[in-house]
Amino acid sequence: MLITKIYQPDEVAKAAAELRKGELIAFPTETVYGLGADATNEQAVKRVYLAKGRPTDNPLIVTVSSIAMMKNYVVELSEPAKRLLAKYWPGPLTLIFKIKPGSLSKAVTGGLTTAAFRMPANEVTRKLISAAGVPLVGPSANSSGKPSPTTAQHVYHDLEGSIAGIVDDGPTQVGVESTIIDMSAAIPAILRPGAITAEELTTFLGQEVMTDRHHVGQTEVPKAPGMKYKHYAPDAQVLIVANEQWQQALRWASRQTEKVGVMAPATILQADLPANCQGFNLGPDVESASRRLFAGLRYFDSDFKVNWILAAGFPEEGLGTAYMNRLRKSAGDQFFTTESTD
DSSP states (O other), X not given: OOOOEEEOGGGHHHHXXXXXXXXXXXXXXXXXXXXXXXXXXXXXXXXXXXHHTOOTTSOOEEEOSSHHHHHTTBSOOOHHHHHHHHHHOSSSEEEEEEBOTTSSOHHHHTTOSEEEEEOOSOHHHHHHHHHHTSOEEOOBSSOTTSOOOSSHHHHHHHHTTTSSEEEOOOSXXXXXXXXXXXXXXXXXXXXXXXXXXXXXXXXXXXXXXXEOOOOOOTTSOOSSTTSSSOOSOOSSEEEEEOGGGHHHHHHHHHTOSSOEEEEEOHHHHTSOOOTTEEEEEXXXXXXXXXXXXXXXXXXXXXXXXXXXXXXXXXXXXTHHHHHHHHHHHHHTTOBOOHHHHO
């Protein structure tokens, strides 16, 4: 069993040396913590799947420190792609491009002719990648299927003993993973919503950017993470609560014999919660709720174990689209209704 070391931001050279040896190092980004391995080292990449318990047909995002590093692997950049890179990199936008044959292993791409690339805004991680001298694969640094990690402590909880180290740069700022846009097709399409919204991208590009909602079949390899497999699921059953249903939801919770978690804005938590309920403050708006969503799900998995979690829903527009995408997956699309909970 490995001893998982915690590295401070000024120790990235030591962490990079471990990456060059083929070890796994978790790193911070502005969205969630990623699990890094040398993207050119097939054995190291395979160990990422093993450490996470991740299906091997679920492709990995390639994390780079510069556009120049990415250009070593992609076939070409369209004019819209160049504009997106100039506007949003470094930042929470992942772009899918066709790659040069043989430039990345099938362990990274899932056997596809495309790969997803991202340059994080976190300067510590860009320094880590530069020091390693190679791009890193960067899936979320958690056990596959569980809520994504937004602190180094979350990573340690899931992967301690399975990875060589964690670069700790404090809590992440965005809290939901990057937007993924497919630039390998004629018409750009969002494959995973994130902090950069479809509305914003449509306005910037001057053409409609659609969100791909098609169901990925069992034998189909997804182009991007989050399209096929169960994600973000805590141990408890999550029920999504619309704003106008909180009174009924709390009344239902008071009748349960089990403990119930309540993830909601302070305005809801300030009401008298039933004795069997424990609150977690998501903050006043969808921006705050997005930052705190995964931390809340993990809180009720470890610090205060519950059987049910009532979680606040938000309108599915702007950042609310990304928030609800993650919350729907964590809940298995289950909403609180008086009929379903009677």
